[in-house]
Amino acid sequence: RKEVEQDPGPFNVPEGATVAFNCTYSNSASQSFFWYRQDCRKEPKLLMSVYSSGNEDGRFTAQLNRASQYISLLIRDSKLSDSATYLCVVNKLGYQKVTFGTGTKLQVIP
């Protein structure tokens, strides 16, 4: 089983829709979690960190479920500019190496 697993998609959604992605991780010692965004032919950039209490940034909400070992990203009112690949990132306790998922591709269509 991969350390971090994501549905590769693509998720094709109309503008204005709400879309959610999940990411599962296998190591219960995982400590910190992130969502990165990668545009086509660009480097990944941090979208948001995922805290135990969950966090929200505008149209984006991230949640962590430690019991089931997954994190989620919810995007409300999708914009065309949200089209990208969303990478789930997991960091193990006391270990500086981070593990990236293979990404979920989102395409928002007019």
Next chain:
Amino acid sequence: GAGVSQSPSNKVTEKGKDVELRCDPISGHTALYWYRQSLGQGLEFLIYFQGNSAPDKSGLPSDRFSAERTGGSVSTLTIQRTQQEDSAVYLCATRQLNLSSYNEQFFGPGTRLTVL
């Protein structure tokens, strides 16, 4: 500049030649990572530096790949006797190390390597 820089941005080489890729980290970032990304694929971890030492080089695909970091700053990734399957974008990322585990990685723009 304030960000991570990589050079060259593009490199075309012939099979069998050696190539050297460079990463200049953000000042003060002691952790440095190299990844490889083939077209349409996810990030493949290659090696991680903490200061000048490499606690984890488990991702290097073969002994043709090596990396070093000097002065806790610039890092070079060297690929010897390049093969066509080495063609990919090589990404460098750096990170500040402190008590927080929530420090994000900052990525450079990558070096696009094409082996003919």
